Amino acid sequence: MSTTYLEAIREGLWEEMERDPNVFLLGEDIGVYGGAFKVTDGFIEKFGERRVVDTPISEEAIVGAAIGASYMGLRPVAEMQFADFISCGFDMIVNFAAKSRYRWGAAVPIVIRAPSGGGIHGGPFHSQNPEMWFVKTPGLKVVCPATAYDAKGLIKSAIRDNDPVLFFEHKGLYRKIKEDLPSEEYTVPIGKAKVIREGDDLSIITYGAMVWVALEAAGKLEEEGASIEVVDLRTLLPLDRETVCASVRKTSKVLLLHEDTRTGGMAGELAASITESVFEYLDGPIVRVTAPDTPVPYAAVLEDAFLPNAEKVIEKARWLWRY
Numbered sequence: 001m002s003t004t005y006l007e008a009i010r011e012g013l014w015e016e017m018e019r020d021p022n023v024f025l026l027g028e029d030i031g032v033y034g035g036a037f038k039v040t041d042g043f044i045e046k047f048g049e050r051r052v053v054d055t056p057i058s059e060e061a062i063v064g065a066a067i068g069a070s071y072m073g074l075r076p077v078a079e080m081q082f083a084d085f086i087s088c089g090f091d092m093i094v095n096f097a098a099k100s101r102y103r104w105g106a107a108v109p110i111v112i113r114a115p116s117g118g119g120i121h122g123g124p125f126h127s128q129n130p131e132m133w134f135v136k137t138p139g140l141k142v143v144c145p146a147t148a149y150d151a152k153g154l155i156k157s158a159i160r161d162n163d164p165v166l167f168f169e170h171k172g173l174y175r176k177i178k179e180d181l182p183s184e185e186y187t188v189p190i191g192k193a194k195v196i197r198e199g200d201d202l203s204i205i206t207y208g209a210m211v212w213v214a215l216e217a218a219g220k221l222e223e224e225g226a227s228i229e230v231v232d233l234r235t236l237l238p239l240d241r242e243t244v245c246a247s248v249r250k251t252s253k254v255l256l257l258h259e260d261t262r263t264g265g266m267a268g269e270l271a272a273s274i275t276e277s278v279f280e281y282l283d284g285p286i287v288r289v290t291a292p293d294t295p296v297p298y299a300a301v302l303e304d305a306f307l308p309n310a311e312k313v314i315e316k317a318r319w320l321w322r323y
Helices: 005-019 043-047 059-071 083-097 100-104 148-160 210-222 241-251 266-281 300-306 310-321
Strands: 023-027 052-054 075-079 111-116 141-143 165-170 194-197 202-206 228-232 235-237 254-261 287-291
Touching: 005 023, 005 043, 005 148, 005 165, 023 043, 023 059, 043 052, 059 075, 059 083, 083 111, 083 165, 111 148, 141 148, 148 165, 194 210, 194 241, 202 210, 202 241, 202 310, 210 228, 210 254, 210 310, 228 241, 241 254, 241 266, 254 266, 254 310, 266 287, 287 310
Parallel strands: 023 052, 023 075, 075 111, 111 165, 141 165, 202 228, 202 254, 254 287
Antiparallel strands: 141 235, 194 228
């Protein structure tokens, strides 16, 4: 039976709570209500209110409580109801969780789940991709799974990690993506990208929901004779630069794709890294396909124009392929 992206995260959380009594959940409406997206539905009946904690509407308090609990040997998983509201806990994340190991050697084994991304007509306060706010913060780990398999394997790895992990799960994938998962237990390593489609003519480097956009574009370009490789970063911090550079050495042309806005996005960091490491292998300019530098529009027609899609990727990739 196929498992949705949402159910994969749910399974990973459930299994880790059964495996380790130090794992507990906290967040707004995650207990009695079962979570805004029903990821934690039924957890409070199974694990009780001491391990599934409904909190006040205060992201700063949620993250602060999670950090304190982690100092005492627990492994909290904190949910931000929407990733946008993580800004309210920003100080606790970047100035306390991220720096504890550096300052005095303290592990902070917390996971912050952050439902992110557009395509649901949620407007500018419920649709952002704020991962880059944290990618530049040493001491954090930032994970952005694209598949159900990776969502389950990475949430389990994140819970077992002794450093703070921000787990960005794309809302648009929750019930859209389905996959047959192994019956046996597994994890996916943090910090390792994956070549999700092999190709020879051009590399598309991406992550999150844009992996599926890249695969759609690659399939259509194949009909025109182009062999497109797609690399799913899976983790943004630490970044698997080796896999990225290996793909660029193979194809010599690269298109960087993300749903986040352009300026300061992951594409800029990747472009610099590729230029520094494998410039001599490039047979064309590095091309970016991203959202524009505006808030996420609320109106459906404007949001559709704002978000990257297969048509935009095909247009840029076709030009680069023929360069």
